[in-house]
Every structure is written in C-alpha cells, then in structure tokens.
Amino acid sequence: MANTSYRLRCQLYGHETDVRSVSTITEYDGIVSGSRDKTARIWRPSDKTSFEQRVVLKDHTNFVIATCYIPPSNKFGDGLIVTGGNDKKICVYSAKQGTHLFTLEGHEQTVSCLSYVPQSDLLLSGSWDQTGRVWSLSSKRCIQTLSGHSKAVWTIISMGDVTNNSNIILTGAADNIIIGWKNYTKFQIYEGHTNCVRSLAALNSNEFLSCSNDFTIKRWNINSVQCLQTYEGHTSFVYSISIISSEQFASVSEDRSLRLWSINTSESKQTIRLPSGTVWSVCSLTNNDIVVGCSDGRIFIFTKDASRTATMEEISAYEQEIASTTIQTKTGDLGEVKIDDLPNEDALKKPGTREGQTTMINKGNGHVEAYQWNMLDQRWMKIGDVVGSADSTAQGQASATGEKILFEGQYYDYVFNVELDENVPLKLPYNITDDPWYAAQEFIHRHELSQMFLDQIAQFIITNTKGMVIDQRASDFFDPFTGQVIY
Numbered sequence: 001m002a003n004t005s006y007r008l009r010c011q012l013y014g015h016e017t018d019v020r021s022v023s024t025i026t027e028y029d030g031i032v033s034g035s036r037d038k039t040a041r042i043w044r045p046s047d048k049t050s051f052e053q054r055v056v057l058k059d060h061t062n063f064v065i066a067t068c069y070i071p072p073s074n075k076f077g078d079g080l081i082v083t084g085g086n087d088k089k090i091c092v093y094s095a096k097q098g099t100h101l102f103t104l105e106g107h108e109q110t111v112s113c114l115s116y117v118p119q120s121d122l123l124l125s126g127s128w129d130q131t132g133r134v135w136s137l138s139s140k141r142c143i144q145t146l147s148g149h150s151k152a153v154w155t156i157i158s159m160g161d162v163t164n165n166s167n168i169i170l171t172g173a174a175d176n177i178i179i180g181w182k183n184y185t186k187f188q189i190y191e192g193h194t195n196c197v198r199s200l201a202a203l204n205s206n207e208f209l210s211c212s213n214d215f216t217i218k219r220w221n222i223n224s225v226q227c228l229q230t231y232e233g234h235t236s237f238v239y240s241i242s243i244i245s246s247e248q249f250a251s252v253s254e255d256r257s258l259r260l261w262s263i264n265t266s267e268s269k270q271t272i273r274l275p276s277g278t279v280w281s282v283c284s285l286t287n288n289d290i291v292v293g294c295s296d297g298r299i300f301i302f303t304k305d306a307s308r309t310a311t312m313e314e315i316s317a318y319e320q321e322i323a324s325t326t327i328q329t330k331t332g333d334l335g336e337v338k339i340d341d342l343p344n345e346d347a348l349k350k351p352g353t354r355e356g357q358t359t360m361i362n363k364g365n366g367h368v369e370a371y372q373w374n375m376l377d378q379r380w381m382k383i384g385d386v387v388g389s390a391d392s393t394a395q396g397q398a399s400a401t402g403e404k405i406l407f408e409g410q411y412y413d414y415v416f417n418v419e420l421d422e423n424v425p426l427k428l429p430y431n432i433t434d435d436p437w438y439a440a441q442e443f444i445h446r447h448e449l450s451q452m453f454l455d456q457i458a459q460f461i462i463t464n465t466k467g468m469v470i471d472q473r474a475s476d477f478f479d480p481f482t483g484q485v486i487y
Contacts, residue, residue: 005270005355005376006260008310008318009289010050012299014041019293021067022281025081025095029285030054032081033293034064040083040091042098043299049308051301055098062086062448068114068123069095075121075138082123084111086448090125092137104135106142109152117158124169126153132171134184144184149173154198159222160205168222170208172197178210180222190220192227199240201249203263209249211238217251217261231261233268233356244284252279256327258292258302259356271356272302273372273383275321277427323382326406327370339368348380360386405429416464418443418457428457436461 016037023032031043031051038060046052066084070076072095079095090104090111109128116123122143123135132146132153151174159168169181174196180188195213202208203219207228211217217231217238236254243249244260248269251259256279259268276294283291289303303309310318342362352359352373359380361369368386373379387405405415412429426447430439440457443449 004304006272006290006302006304008315009301009303009308010310010314011318012043012051012053012301013297014053014056015039015297015299017297018278018280018295019297019299020063020065020280022283022291022293022299023067023069024283024285024291025069025079026071026286027079027095029287029289031283031285031291031299032067032069032083033299034067034083034085035293035297036063037297038062038064038085040064040067040081042081042095049310057081057083057091057093057098057100059083059091059100059103060085060087060089063110065110065112066114066125068116070116070123070137073121080137082114082116084114084125086110088127090114090123090135102140104140104142106133107131112153113155115157118160122158124156124158126156126171126173128152130173132156132169132181134169146171146179146181146184148179148181148186149175149177151175151196154196155200155210157200157202157208159202159208170200170222172200172210176212178220188222188225190225190227192218192230195237198238201241201243203243203249204246209241209243211241211251213237215253217241219263229266231266231268233259233271239279240281242282242284242290244288244290250282250284250290252282252292254278258282258290258300260290267354268356270375271358271372273322274300275318275325319381322384325384327384327386339366342368351378352380358383414464416460418460428461430461 015035018036019033020036021034025032029045032040034040040057041053042055043051044054063086064083068082070080072079081093081095083091088107088109088111092101093099094101107127107129111125111127113126121137123137126132130149130151130153133142134144136143153171153173155172157170167183170178172178176193176195178190178197179186193212193214197210197212199211200208207221209217209219215234215236215238218227219229220227234253234255238251238253241249241251247263249261256274258272258279260270261268274294276296276298278295279292281293289301292300339362342360345361347359347361348371355375357373359371363369370383370386371380372383374381405412407415407427407429413432414430416428418426418428428443436458439461440454443457444453
C-alpha cells in the first residue's frame with residue numbers, strides 16, 4: 001500500500017517555551033518561528049531530514065505571537081521576516097541576514113497576527129486593540145486602520161494578489177465574526193462560528209477557511225454570507241489552519257492533535273497526536289511537509305516522503321512519549337469518560353474503521369488508556385493514560401481514581417484553564433493546601449500579567465475550590481475574566 005499518510009520527519013529544539021507561530025520561508029523551505037520566550041528563530045534545512053537554527057531574533061521585549069515571511073521584491077531584495085508581539089510592536093528583518101531593519105508601531109495592544117498582500121509592499125496586522133492595520137513597508141507607516149470588531153482581532157489575510165482580489169481583506173476576531181473589507185471598507189460579515197475566530201486561510205481568490213474556539217472549521221465564499229461546509233472532528237479550540245494544496249489542508253488544536261483534511265469531505269483524513277499540551281500553530285512547506293509549533297517549545301515536522309521520514313528508532317521513541325502522556329478528559333482531548341461503560345482490551349483485537357479513530361479501554365482498577373487507529377500500519381496505537389471522568393466534571397480536577405494532575409513535572413489537585421479577554425487559555429495549577437493569594441501571585445508572575453488581576457484570580461480559586469474534596473468537584477466552573485464555562 002502506498003504511503004499516503006504523514007509520519008514524523010524531525011523535532012526542532014531551541015525555544016524555551018510555547019511556539020505560538022510558525023511560517024514558511026518559501027525560498028528554501030525554511031521556517032520562522034515565534035515564541036513566548038520573546039524570540040523568533042530562523043531555521044534552515046541542514047540535511048535530508050533535519051533543520052538547523054540559523055538566527056535568533058531578540059528585538060521584542062515580550063511574547064512573540066505572530067510571524068510572517070515576505071518573498072524578495074524590488075524594494076527588499078533579500079525578502080523580509082516580520083514578527084509581532086505582546087509589546088505592541090512589529091519588527092521587520094532581512095530574511096537573508098536576519099538583521100533588524102525597522103520597527104512599526106501604532107497598535108495599542110498585542111499584535112496577534114500578520115500577513116501580506118502578494119506582489120505588493122503591503123503588510124497586514126491584527127491586534128487585541130480590536131483593529132486590523134494596513135502598512136506600507138516602503139514608507140514604513142500605517143496607511144489604513146480597519147475598525148469594526150468589538151473584541152480582539154486574531155487573524156487577518158488578503159484574498160489575492162495585485163491582479164486578483166487584492167482589494168479584499170478578511171479579519172476574524174473574538175467577537176465570533178469574520179469581516180470582509182473591500183478597498184478598506186466593510187462589505188460583508190460572515191456569521192456562523194459560536195466562539196472566537198482564531199485563523200483564516202485563502203483556498204483561492206473566492207473561497208476561504210476559518211477555524212474557531214467552537215471546535216470547528218468552516219468553508220466560505222466571499223460573495224455569500226452562507227457557510228458552504230463545516231469540518232468537525234477536533235474536541236477543543238482549533239487555533240490554526242494551513243492550506244497544503246488545492247485539495248487538502250491542516251489544522252491544529254488544544255486537543256493536542258494535528259489533523260489533515262480533504263477540502264471536499266467533512267471528516268479528517270489523518271489525525272496525528274502530539275506529546276505536547278497544546279498545538280498552537282501550523283504551516284506547510286512548499287514540498288507539502290507540515291510544521292507545527294507546540295506549548296513545550298518544540299517544533300515538529302511531518303512528511304509523506306519516505307526519504308525524509310525519521311528513523312524507526314526515532315518514530316518509536318516519539319510514539320512511546322505519546323503513550324506515556326496523560327489525557328485530561330475535561331480539557332477536551334477526548335471528551336467525557338464514563339469508566340464503567342468502557343470496553344476492555346479485547347476491543348483492541350477488532351480493527352478500526354477509519355484513520356484517527358479513537359477508543360478508550362478500561363484496564364481495571366480505574367485505569368483507562370486511550371488508543372488511536374493507524375490505518376497505514378493497521379494497528380491501534382496508545383496515545384495516553386486517561387484521567388478524569390464524567391462523574392466529576394469541573395475543569396482541572398483530579399482523576400476518578402484520586403490521581404492528581406501532572407503539570408510541568410509536579411502534581412496538583414487542580415489545573416484550571418483561565419481565559420483572559422483575548423481568549424488565550426492559561427494554565428493555573430493549584431493544590432487545596434495552597435494559599436489562594438500566593439497561587440494567584442505565582443500565576444501573575446508566570447504569565448507577566450497586570451497586578452490588578454490578583455484579587456480576581458484569588459477569588460476565582462476560592463470560588464471554584466471552596467468546600468471541595470478531591471473526588472467532588474462542582475460543575476459550575478467559571479472564568480473570572482469572561483464569565484464563561486471553559487470547555
């Protein structure tokens with residue numbers, strides 16, 4: 001059987017924490033990555049399978065959230081790398097040398113997304129200040145501000161080049177809508193998502209994809225307000241999408257998976273589990289290899305080409321790492337679990353029916369394991385040990401067997417997901433023996449938040465743990481900043 005599935009190519013190490021953005025350097029199939037370690041990095045292929053880190057870009061003073069590569073032009077013959085961050089700045093670099101050329105300033109909050117209009121000198125940016133901006137790279141100034149969203153803008157794209165729909169820009173935001181702009185004027189609103197719109201990708205000059213915190217991906221035509229198609233399969237926030245070809249695209253999610261989709265079918269063709277807690281970003285190289293950035297600082301690259309695939313030893317080690325992870329049922333990895341209703345391991349003797357199919361096996365004594373069907377190898381692959389159950393439903397609880405939750409090498413009674421107004425889930429670990437204000441202060445320091453949140457976070461901890469014991473958790477978990485139930 002021909003290999004039509006993606007396999008691990010390599011892993012890249014260098015970032016110290018979350019890789020929030022990855023972009024393709026199309027000239028040589030390189031990668032630019034941005035991280036919460038306040039750096040962006042340029043990676044270049046070093047041999048048939050791996051990459052080497054060439055340059056570390058250190059001009060931001062806070063998290064790097066967005067990256068963009070712009071091919072060479074008459075004005076910028078070396079091409080450009082552009083980065084945006086929590087310091088509200090946009091830094092522009094020579095793609096060839098990695099030298100800082102200039103900084104664009106004007107956004108009043110975090111710069112959350114970047115893209116460009118092909119065959120022009122126009123850069124597009126979006127921000128938590130609820131606006132999109134259009135910049136002239138030649139004049140180094142903002143030439144237009146797109147104001148229309150009521151919450152943070154998370155994604156912005158151009159629908160074409162200078163000869164085809166170059167005057168159409170799309171923005172997606174935390175107000176759940178997508179706005180179409182023609183000649184910088186609002187001409188269309190696309191409604192259908194029920195939560196924050198995280199990423200947009202143009203399929204062609206007339207159609208585009210969107211993904212959302214509502215766990216779905218949608219397909220649209222710019223000339224119609226009606227959604228053409230909905231892709232379902234992810235079990236948590238979908239953070240990023242990337243077009244691989246005219247027939248295929250990729251998506252990544254809080255559910256720790258990379259999924260491959262056919263444009264014309266609504267079910268994913270392949271599901272690849274990652275050992276990292278969150279998969280933030282995805283891009284595709286010109287050779288159709290797929291790059292993803294993860295919350296543990298690693299970058300993973302997957303390929304269909306057998307000549308670029310990792311060794312069997314490397315793949316085995318990767319699968320073993322996935323098998324040894326724990327899956328929290330209420331963080332959206334697999335959905336709810338009712339242990340008594342699960343089959344025993346005899347169920348693994350029966351082949352799966354589709355690529356990426358998951359099942360949970362009751363191993364006895366409250367021990368549950370998760371498996372995923374690998375259609376290529378015709379086998380069930382263990383993807384982790386499941387903790388949590390449908391009978392104890394608060395976010396971040398201990399398991400049904402009294403196990404604590406492992407977070408960054410330590411065990412906690414709770415690991416809450418806290419969303420700020422910008423819809424970025426942050427982990428808040430807590431033990432019932434801790435002081436709420438001390439835990440809140442640690443959380444603020446960890447994520448470089450304003451001190452004004454101290455009382456709110458401490459009260460949040462108290463409200464969601466008051467009177468609880470480990471196996472009894474309230475189902476009315478709420479977030480102090482948004483008032484939402486998370487997951």
